[in-house]
Amino acid sequence: MTDTLTPPPLKAPSTVIGPLDWIRKNLFPDWRQGLLTIVVLWLLVRTVPPLIDWLFLDAAWAGDRDDCVAASGACWAFVNARWGQFIYGFYPVEHRWRVDLSMLTLVASIAVLFLPRVAHKGWIITGSFVALPVICFALLHGGPIGLEIVPTDRWGGFMLTLVVAVAGMLGALPIGILLALGRRSQMPAIRIFCVTFIELFRAVPLITVLFMASVMLPLFMPQGFSMDKLLRALIGVALFNGALMAEVVRGGLQAIPKGQFEAATASGMGYWKMMIFVVLPQALRTVIPGLVNTYVAIIKDTTLVLIIGLFDLLGIVQAGIASSDWLAPSVTTSGYVFAGFGFWALCFSLSRYSMYLEGKLNTGRQR
Amino acid sequence: MPVSRDLGPMAAPKPAFWTRSRIRSVLVQFGFVVLLVLLIQFLLANTMQNLARQGIASGFGFLENRAGFDIAIAFLDFDRNGTYLDAFWTAIVNTLVLATLGIALATLLGFMIGLARVSPNWLISRLAAVYIETFRNIPLLLQLFFWYFAILRPLPGPRQSFDVAGTVFLSNRGLYMPKPLLDSGAQLALLALVVGLIFALFMARSARRHRAATGNSVAVAHWWLIGLVGLPVLTWFATGASVEMSIPSLQGFNFRGGMVILPEMLAALLGLSIYIAAAVGEIVRSGIQGIDHGQTEAAQAMGHTRGQIMRYVVIPQAMRIIIPPLTTQYQSLAKNTSLASAIAFPEIISIIAGTTLTQTGQAMETIALAMLFYLTVSLFIAAVMNFFNWRVMRRSF
Numbered sequence: 001m002t003d004t005l006t007p008p009p010l011k012a013p014s015t016v017i018g019p020l021d022w023i024r025k026n027l028f029p030d031w032r033q034g035l036l037t038i039v040v041l042w043l044l045v046r047t048v049p050p051l052i053d054w055l056f057l058d059a060a061w062a063g064d065r066d067d068c069v070a071a072s073g074a075c076w077a078f079v080n081a082r083w084g085q086f087i088y089g090f091y092p093v094e095h096r097w098r099v100d101l102s103m104l105t106l107v108a109s110i111a112v113l114f115l116p117r118v119a120h121k122g123w124i125i126t127g128s129f130v131a132l133p134v135i136c137f138a139l140l141h142g143g144p145i146g147l148e149i150v151p152t153d154r155w156g157g158f159m160l161t162l163v164v165a166v167a168g169m170l171g172a173l174p175i176g177i178l179l180a181l182g183r184r185s186q187m188p189a190i191r192i193f194c195v196t197f198i199e200l201f202r203a204v205p206l207i208t209v210l211f212m213a214s215v216m217l218p219l220f221m222p223q224g225f226s227m228d229k230l231l232r233a234l235i236g237v238a239l240f241n242g243a244l245m246a247e248v249v250r251g252g253l254q255a256i257p258k259g260q261f262e263a264a265t266a267s268g269m270g271y272w273k274m275m276i277f278v279v280l281p282q283a284l285r286t287v288i289p290g291l292v293n294t295y296v297a298i299i300k301d302t303t304l305v306l307i308i309g310l311f312d313l314l315g316i317v318q319a320g321i322a323s324s325d326w327l328a329p330s331v332t333t334s335g336y337v338f339a340g341f342g343f344w345a346l347c348f349s350l351s352r353y354s355m356y357l358e359g360k361l362n363t364g365r366q367r
Numbered sequence: 368m369p370v371s372r373d374l375g376p377m378a379a380p381k382p383a384f385w386t387r388s389r390i391r392s393v394l395v396q397f398g399f400v401v402l403l404v405l406l407i408q409f410l411l412a413n414t415m416q417n418l419a420r421q422g423i424a425s426g427f428g429f430l431e432n433r434a435g436f437d438i439a440i441a442f443l444d445f446d447r448n449g450t451y452l453d454a455f456w457t458a459i460v461n462t463l464v465l466a467t468l469g470i471a472l473a474t475l476l477g478f479m480i481g482l483a484r485v486s487p488n489w490l491i492s493r494l495a496a497v498y499i500e501t502f503r504n505i506p507l508l509l510q511l512f513f514w515y516f517a518i519l520r521p522l523p524g525p526r527q528s529f530d531v532a533g534t535v536f537l538s539n540r541g542l543y544m545p546k547p548l549l550d551s552g553a554q555l556a557l558l559a560l561v562v563g564l565i566f567a568l569f570m571a572r573s574a575r576r577h578r579a580a581t582g583n584s585v586a587v588a589h590w591w592l593i594g595l596v597g598l599p600v601l602t603w604f605a606t607g608a609s610v611e612m613s614i615p616s617l618q619g620f621n622f623r624g625g626m627v628i629l630p631e632m633l634a635a636l637l638g639l640s641i642y643i644a645a646a647v648g649e650i651v652r653s654g655i656q657g658i659d660h661g662q663t664e665a666a667q668a669m670g671h672t673r674g675q676i677m678r679y680v681v682i683p684q685a686m687r688i689i690i691p692p693l694t695t696q697y698q699s700l701a702k703n704t705s706l707a708s709a710i711a712f713p714e715i716i717s718i719i720a721g722t723t724l725t726q727t728g729q730a731m732e733t734i735a736l737a738m739l740f741y742l743t744v745s746l747f748i749a750a751v752m753n754f755f756n757w758r759v760m761r762r763s764f
Contacts, residue, residue, distance in 0.1 A: 026487070026488065026489035026490075027488060027489060027490060029487055029488070033486075033487065033488045036488060036491065037488060037490050037491075040490050040491065040494065041490070186392065187392050187395060187396045187399075188396070189396035189397075189399055189400050190395075190396060190399055193399070193403065200738075200742070202745075203698075203702075203741060203742045203745040203746070204702070204737075204738045204741045204742060204745075205702035205703065205705040205706075205716075205741055207705045207706065207708070207716055207720075208705070208716070208720065208734060208737050208738050208741065211716075211720045211724075211734055211737075212734050215724065215730040215734065216730050216731060216734060218417075219413070219414045219417045219418065219730060219731070220410040220413055220414055221413060221417075222413050222416075223413075223416060223417065223420070296504070299506075300504075300505075300506040300507070301506070302506075303506040303508040303509060304508060304706070306508070306709075307708070307709055314506065314508065314509050314512070318512065321516070329517075329521040332516055332517045332521065333513075333517040336509060336512060336513045336516070336517050339509055340505045340509050340510075340513065343504070343505055343506050343509060344501070344504045344505050347504035347505070348500060348504045351504065
């Protein structure tokens with residue numbers, strides 16, 4: 001028997017579900033919000049199309065300065081013409097493959113981090129921690145392995161940004177771990193030293209540390225001993241970020257339950273064994289999001305090295321803008337927009353990765 | 368059997384004074400301190416030798432010498448005949464003015480962005496998210512360069528400046544605004560406004576206390592009216608005050624009269640506050656979202672409007688979450704004023720670690736002074752914010 005008496009269920013009216021309802025609920029919940037939506041929409045209509053025109057439609061994509069002055073939009077021709085310099089700085093053209101190879105090594109070792117399951121992942125990571133800087137320095141600088149030496153004052157552009165950032169990241173972590181352990185140490189002398197170091201470096205801006213590294217470090221060294229300018233900057237960056245990292249790591253150490261320490265001691269482990277095999281692996285895992293956020297800050301801070309006369313990506317764009325054959329307002333704006341987009345892409349993806357990790361690591365604790 | 372020595376299984380053996388680990392701890396610390404002292408001695412000896420070889424004086428005697436440079440933006444009177452100490456004070460005041468204005472602007476903008484981020488209006492919330500993600504992922508130095516070199520410097524000259532009703536002018540010489548010239552009566556009226564504000568705040572506070580104690584609301588609107596309008600207006604007419612506006616006008620190649628924010632200052636202020644506001648917005652968002660939804664629902668059930676819920680229920684509780692990270696951001700803004708040296712704003716770094724260092728060569732002293740300044744400011748901000756935090760935490764709900 002067919003149930004002819006029951007009418008088929010009606011679809012909900014389009015004012016309760018569907019796009020119309022979504023618009024009503026999210027854009028026009030009441031008259032004030034509705035008015036606001038209309039005003040904002042009007043502002044968007046006024047600003048976004050001109051922005052797109054400037055960025056893409058009216059932009060000069062190739063040519064020289066005259067093409068850019070003629071065009072009413074951005075001057076991507078400038079970025080195009082200086083691309084090599086923006087990426088490699090003043091690195092000799094015939095040796096640029098060495099930079100490419102180092103970047104590839106870097107990308108490969110990062111890719112290992114992303115792989116979910118590899119045998120001995122911990123050892124690979126620790127190994128690349130040590131090996132990566134050595135390999136990259138040997139490749140970039142040359143010398144002992146028979147490559148022609150490229151002095152660091154020829155380094156620049158995006159490549160220098162990466163060098164400063166990676167050195168800062170790799171240097172800051174061990175310094176930060178040692179400082180964090182020292183801060184929680186039972187020995188007053190070591191604790192006082194670490195607290196002073198951390199708080200001092202956290203209270204002053206990076207510029208003063210960089211100035212200290214570039215002006216005072218040479219004074220500290222014995223006569224006749226000179227240190228590379230880039231190396232001095234890297235020491236400054238690593239020490240400064242080490243102090244920031246120490247606070248992040250300390251958060252992780254504090255989150256480890258006391259039972260872990262006691263169990264490790266009861267198993268007959270000494271201080272270092274306990275820290276390396278029991279405490280730190282757990283502590284570092286919990287602070288990975290904070291660690292990645294510090295890395296984002298390190299990437300943004302690399303730009304400061306231009307103040308002490310190194311040409312990172314921003315420094316080289318700045319120099320290009322000021323050069324006499326590209327003097328035009330649209331060149332200035334385009335140069336900064338290009339550099340800004342480069343940094344933005346790096347930092348945004350890293351901070352998204354940190355948020356993803358936060359979600360992933362929290363799964364065990366969510367109710 | 369020595370019964371008297373047996374204290375039973377519960378008593379732990381009394382640890383000897385010199386246990387092995389104790390001795391080791393002392394030895395390690397002793398070694399550490401000795402190494403540290405040796406290192407410092409080594410560095411100091413090198414430094415002394417290097418300074419002597421380069422013929423650079425040491426000590427802070429140079430602060431008494433004539434500086435011999437001008438400072439373009441100075442909130443204190445300073446000219447080239449002042450001493451380095453005067454220049455240092457000028458730089459301190461410049462930095463503090465920039466930091467204070469920056470913190471005020473960043474807080475205002477940041478709270479607006481944060482509230483917009485949690486708005487029920489999808490468009491507003493998305494726009495706030497775009498703002499936050501754009502500005503906090505671009506290095507501050509780049510943003511400062513952008514505002515200064517790409518926006519403010521290429522502005523047209525004074526003759527073609529943008530103007531608002533012929534009183535506010537924006538050109539490559541900066542932002543010119545009318546400056547009120549107050550006579551003594553007007554100054555009194557201004558004073559009356561301040562007194563009225565304090566009075567109204569006091570009345571509002573006692574009304575709040577009354578409500579907390581008895582549950583009865585007391586109207587305070589009329590006190591606000593009297594304090595903010597009545598008292599100043601009365602003073603104004605009683606003293607026969609008059610106020611003259613000094614409106615900037617184009618004379619020759621630049622403006623005369625009015626007051627001006629130079630491009631360096633404007634760019635530094637814009638860059639710093641826009642950058643920090645993104646972080647503040649994110650802090651405000653997470654603070655508001657950190658409040659249990661039951662609080663909002665309970666307030667809704669009691670018939671409060673959305674604005675009331677925000678103002679009386681959510682924000683006061685969210686402040687507890689917001690203040691600690693906000694402190695970090697304020698400290699970061701104060702430290703980041705140092706980046707303004709790259710766009711020629713005369714603050715501590717450009718005056719002390721820049722000009723003074725180059726002229727005197729006394730790297731140790733100048734950098735130590737700069738660091739001492741930032742250390743003091745950081746500690747001061749931490750102290751003020753801890754006080755606020757204590758105030759917020761004290762109010763129990």
